[in-house]
Every structure is written in C-alpha cells, then in structure tokens.
Amino acid sequence: MPRQKIxxxxxxxxxxxxxxxxxxxxxxxxxDTEMLEKxxxxxxxxxxxxxxxxxxxxxxxxxxxxxCLGQEASQIGSAFAMKPQDWFxxxxxxxxxxxxxxxxMKNLYIYWMGSEDANMGLxxxxxxxxxxxxxxxxxxxxxxxxxxxxxxxxxxxxYFGDGATSEGDFHEGMNFxxxxxxxxxxICQNNxxxxxxxREKQTASKTLAQKALAYGFxxxxxxxxxxxxxxxxxxxxxxxxxxxxxxTMIECLTYRLAAHxxxxxxxxxxxxxxxxxxxxxxxxxxxxxYLEKKGIWSQDYEEKLQKExxxxxxxxxxxAEAYKPEISNMFNYVYAQITPGLKEQxxxxxxxxxxxxxx
Amino acid sequence: xxxxxxVQAINLALHEEMKRDPAVLVMGEDVGVDGGVFxxxxxxxxxxxxxxxxxxxxAESGIVGTAIGMAVSGLKPVAEIxxxxxxxxxxxxxxxxxxxxxxxxxxxxxCPMVIRAPYGGGVRALxxxxxxxxxxxxxxxxxxxxxxxxxxxxxxLLLSSIRDPDPVIFFEPKKLYRAFxxxxxxxxxxxxxxxxxxxxxxxxxxxxxWGAMVNVCQxxxxxxxxxxxxxxxxxxxxxxxxxxxxxxxxxxxxxxxVHEEPRTLGLGAEIIAxxxxxxxxxxxxxxxxxxxxxxxxxxxxxxxxxxxxxxxxADAIKETAGF
Numbered sequence: 001m002p003r004q005k006i007x008x009x010x011x012x013x014x015x016x017x018x019x020x021x022x023x024x025x026x027x028x029x030x031x032d033t034e035m036l037e038k039x040x041x042x043x044x045x046x047x048x049x050x051x052x053x054x055x056x057x058x059x060x061x062x063x064x065x066x067x068c069l070g071q072e073a074s075q076i077g078s079a080f081a082m083k084p085q086d087w088f089x090x091x092x093x094x095x096x097x098x099x100x101x102x103x104x105m106k107n108l109y110i111y112w113m114g115s116e117d118a119n120m121g122l123x124x125x126x127x128x129x130x131x132x133x134x135x136x137x138x139x140x141x142x143x144x145x146x147x148x149x150x151x152x153x154x155x156x157x158x159y160f161g162d163g164a165t166s167e168g169d170f171h172e173g174m175n176f177x178x179x180x181x182x183x184x185x186x187i188c189q190n191n192x193x194x195x196x197x198x199r200e201k202q203t204a205s206k207t208l209a210q211k212a213l214a215y216g217f218x219x220x221x222x223x224x225x226x227x228x229x230x231x232x233x234x235x236x237x238x239x240x241x242x243x244x245x246x247x248t249m250i251e252c253l254t255y256r257l258a259a260h261x262x263x264x265x266x267x268x269x270x271x272x273x274x275x276x277x278x279x280x281x282x283x284x285x286x287x288x289x290y291l292e293k294k295g296i297w298s299q300d301y302e303e304k305l306q307k308e309x310x311x312x313x314x315x316x317x318x319x320a321e322a323y324k325p326e327i328s329n330m331f332n333y334v335y336a337q338i339t340p341g342l343k344e345q346x347x348x349x350x351x352x353x354x355x356x357x358x359x
Numbered sequence: 360x361x362x363x364x365x366v367q368a369i370n371l372a373l374h375e376e377m378k379r380d381p382a383v384l385v386m387g388e389d390v391g392v393d394g395g396v397f398x399x400x401x402x403x404x405x406x407x408x409x410x411x412x413x414x415x416x417x418a419e420s421g422i423v424g425t426a427i428g429m430a431v432s433g434l435k436p437v438a439e440i441x442x443x444x445x446x447x448x449x450x451x452x453x454x455x456x457x458x459x460x461x462x463x464x465x466x467x468x469x470c471p472m473v474i475r476a477p478y479g480g481g482v483r484a485l486x487x488x489x490x491x492x493x494x495x496x497x498x499x500x501x502x503x504x505x506x507x508x509x510x511x512x513x514x515x516l517l518l519s520s521i522r523d524p525d526p527v528i529f530f531e532p533k534k535l536y537r538a539f540x541x542x543x544x545x546x547x548x549x550x551x552x553x554x555x556x557x558x559x560x561x562x563x564x565x566x567x568x569w570g571a572m573v574n575v576c577q578x579x580x581x582x583x584x585x586x587x588x589x590x591x592x593x594x595x596x597x598x599x600x601x602x603x604x605x606x607x608x609x610x611x612x613x614x615x616x617v618h619e620e621p622r623t624l625g626l627g628a629e630i631i632a633x634x635x636x637x638x639x640x641x642x643x644x645x646x647x648x649x650x651x652x653x654x655x656x657x658x659x660x661x662x663x664x665x666x667x668x669x670x671x672x673a674d675a676i677k678e679t680a681g682f
Binding site: 122142146168169173175176179334 | 411425430434436461464466523524525601
C-alpha cells in the first residue's frame, strides 16, 4: 500500500467535578477530609490574597500585579499533587501554587511590593517567578535531567500560560524533555488570553495539550476549574515521571476572570458576557457544593474560615509593608564575591547617600 | 610536560576536571560521538558516558536554558555553542536568567555553569562563523567573560571557570586553536579569573588586547623594536582587571587598545573611559584604538581588511609613541 495512515493520535479530556458540583464517582480521587479541607482553605486563601493584592496596587502600595482570579483550581489542584522535594518553576501568576507550596505570604507581598529580598524566603526546590514568557520551561527540564541522572525521587513541575506555547523555549524544552525522557510535568494554565490575544489566535491547534504528541509524550486537557481533575492528572503525571515514564503535558482549561495585570483593561478585547459565562464555572463555588454534599462545608464553616484567612492576610501585609531592603543588596549578590569594580560603584552610591543625609 | 595546542589543552582540562569532579558534565551539539566540530570534546564520551557527555538536540537556547536547570540543581554543566554566530540565541537565557539567579534569589540559588564557544575571524569561514561577539556579553552583569590567548592559559582559565560559582562565557579564539603549541602541564593548575597578564615589560607604550589579537600584537611589537612596549593580555574581559591597566598606563603614559570586536562601545571604549577617570593626568598621548569596523564581518575576500592586522597595530604603536 503506497499511502497509509502511520499515526493515530488522540488527546483525552478530564473532568471529575462539573460546574454544578456533581462528581463522577468512577474518577473521584481518594482524598480524606483533612486534604479536602486543605484544598478548600488554600483556594479561599489564594482568592483573598489575590483580592488584597489588587486592592493594595490600586492604593499605590504594590507594583503592577497579575491576578490569578478564576485559576485557583488549576493552581491548588496541581500544587498539592507535588511533594515538597519536587521542583516547582512558576511563571508569574502562580500565587496559589506558591501559597500551597508553603512560600510565606509575607514574602509574596514583599516581592510584588518591589524587593527581590522576598526570594530569600523561598523553601528549597521553589524557584523564583519568571517574568519573561516560557524561559523557565527549560530550567525545569534541566532540573529534571539532573534529578534523573542522579537517580533522585524528584519530578520537576513547570507552569506557563497559553501564550508561552508560541515561544521557542517552550518547544525546545518540550523537545529536550521528550528526547531525554526527563521527569518533567508541563502545566499549561490555558486561561484563554495572552494579554489581549485570544487562545484561538495563539495557535491553530485544536488543543494545546496535543503539542506534547509532536514531542513524543502524552498531553491531556483537563477542566482547569475542577480541582479534583487537576489534582488527579497532576498526581498521575508526577508519579509517571518519577517511575521513569517520562514527561507529561497537562493543559488546564480555565479562564482569567481578572485583567492580565493591574495595568490592563480587558474591556478593550473581550465582552462582559463571556466573563459572566465563566463566572458560572467558578472553581471555588463548585468545590464548595461538593464539600457541602459531603457534610464538610457549611455557612458557619465559611464564616470562620474567611475570618481566619483574612487575619492571616492582614498580618502578612503588615509585615511586608514594614520590610526595608538593605541598599547594599543591590551590589552584594551580583557575584559570589563582589568585584573591585562593583565595590567602587557601591562606595560611590554610599558616598552620595551620606552626603544627602548630611545636607 | 608535553607541548600541545589550544584544542588539546582545553580537551585536557575537560578530561581532568570531569575525572576530578563528578558534578561536571559536557553538553552541546555534536559534542559526544563526534567529539565536537573542532574536536575539543574528543574522547570524553568514551570515558565518561552519555549521562555526562550529552549530545543535545539542535537548539542553542535549549542547551543553555537546560544547563541553568542543571546548575541550580547542583551539577556543573559545560555547554558548547558550536559557533559564536549562534550565541545570539542564548543571550536571553544568560541575560534574563543565568546571570541573575544569585542576585534575584539573594544567594539562595546560584548558577555555576560555563558556556564555551569558538569565536573570531581569520580562518576563511562562512558567514556567522567569523565574528567577535564578546561585547554583547560584557554588558550582562553577573556573567563573567573569559578569552584565553594560549594553550597554557586556556587550560588554567577553563578550570577556574568551571570551578567558579557563577556563570562564565568562555570564548575560544579559533584562529589560535591549532596555531602554536606550548608546554602545558598535566594535572591541576588554575589561572585566576579577573586577572590580566603582562606579556612584555616596556616603558614607552602600553598595548592592551585579548584573544587572537594578542598574537597579532606580539608580531607588531617585533616590527617596532625601537619602541619599548608593555603588552597586556586581559584574559578576563568581565570583570575587568583595572589595576593592571592603570599601573601600566601610569608608567608609560601612552596606550593602544587592540580588539577584534566592532569599535563602537567595544571594551576599548570602556578602557579609555576608565583611563580618563583614573589616569588622565599621566597621559602623554590620546589613547588609540585598533579594532574591527562597525560593519558585519565580511566574507573572506574582504576579511583581512576588517581585522586588525600586524601593520595596523604597528602603525598605531608608532603614532602613539611619537605623539
């Protein structure tokens, strides 16, 4: 036969909890009450942390900030599927993952208030945010390579958005991961917009997950507003990675309910109706219904939780606002040892500061 | 002690350091089975295996970005970029990430990696294979830029670069790869980063250069025997050894900077600015530059006109001495 089909590929879609809070019992992950409560608590905490950040920015107390409103399930579900020893490489919108991974909220606020000193408080295996799009994907592949070559029980999990899938580093990273079968989990937060560019103008591919197939490994699309689906898919991918099964790409289909950042005005490029449609699929709301059916959630439960979480956020903000970085940090961490040239520039700046204070 | 060329000296350094430190690995295009297009990594795959000598897919940013992930995980990758003309693709990973990992994390993470790349003209190569591109990298804070000019220094500087806790880009003058041999000891020795070397002692004119141009300067000095020239090989372009420059210029009061990189904003411009700041009153003549022109490096039929040659350098020394 001179011409025949030599490949047949497909991409799965996974949803466990639908927008109305109905669960597919055959797919429901075995999570105890403690874990379910942790999921819920962290989702609520993330939402309030995020709301607070936007407010602080509006009051001139923070830098430009990219809200993760609406993406809490994608972030918390995947974060809790990792172990502390697994590498986490964020983009810049992964506040929920950072909180779930135990990065102190105080440090998150310090960073977005304008100091790299915040990163001193990162627990091991948590990398700094990546503002350039897709560059961090390669770092995750390298860290995975290192773990594999040293036979360590570590997976490397990297986050990026739909826009990143158009960047060269995404493709180079996916290709390296496929060739070397590295224990990498690629988590695409497909929130439908790269600033103003809608998903369908980013790529002609039907899904983003299918891009993994071109690099020789599995891609799966999950309902990114379903914390159970995201958790299950990520857990499976992390376990596969650690057992030598190679990389996986997980496309979390979600929606950025807020603007790209506090400097952006989404009314220029999308309709309110569309946002309203997605609000109906709110990740926290559906998980709340699920917990209520399980007898975990109640109105009292919610009030108590909100109160606790709000106090925690207020404390973090207060501590962050009190933080003042050392000026010398600007020079001291460029190299392991300050160079004579940098020492001279640091002294020059100190001289100027002393002189100003003298006046 | 054997007399070997620069390719052999770099190869020796890699063999010795990979044996000494199991965290060191070599990666890049054709570095394994092929031993590198210049044979710099020959024999490493057989000795150390494919976990430590990695033939990567063809993707420069991919190589450097992956190396960053390895470096922050405790490995010490030595990544080869096959030609300097393909280093433009790695600037993003170096400038946006490798060079500022220590800074951004306030020392929590660091990125001990070396990027090796052949550079420079005079070998009758194709387009994008004859360029001197160090200037781009000198402008990246947090990155070190090293260029050896001899087999001995190549080995000692590479060992220092691999052991350095910060990222280093190591440019190898391909014109000198097999140009001459010299005695290079087996076994461990290092040449410190950030420290230049006085190759000749002189009283009349200081000549500052690096890489393949050092050889050109040495030939030029032979042509102006009546002038006492102090030749300095910077060896590390960033961080700059300012002391060796000022000590010499304060003594001679005259200086010529010779580099293959294009003139505008080349390191020569910075050296002259610093001489103005620190040794202006010692000067007897304007500091002169002999450099590549501000044009794309031409193909071989015009290349010799582009490169600073022996005649151009000798004339510049004479003019400066006679000013």
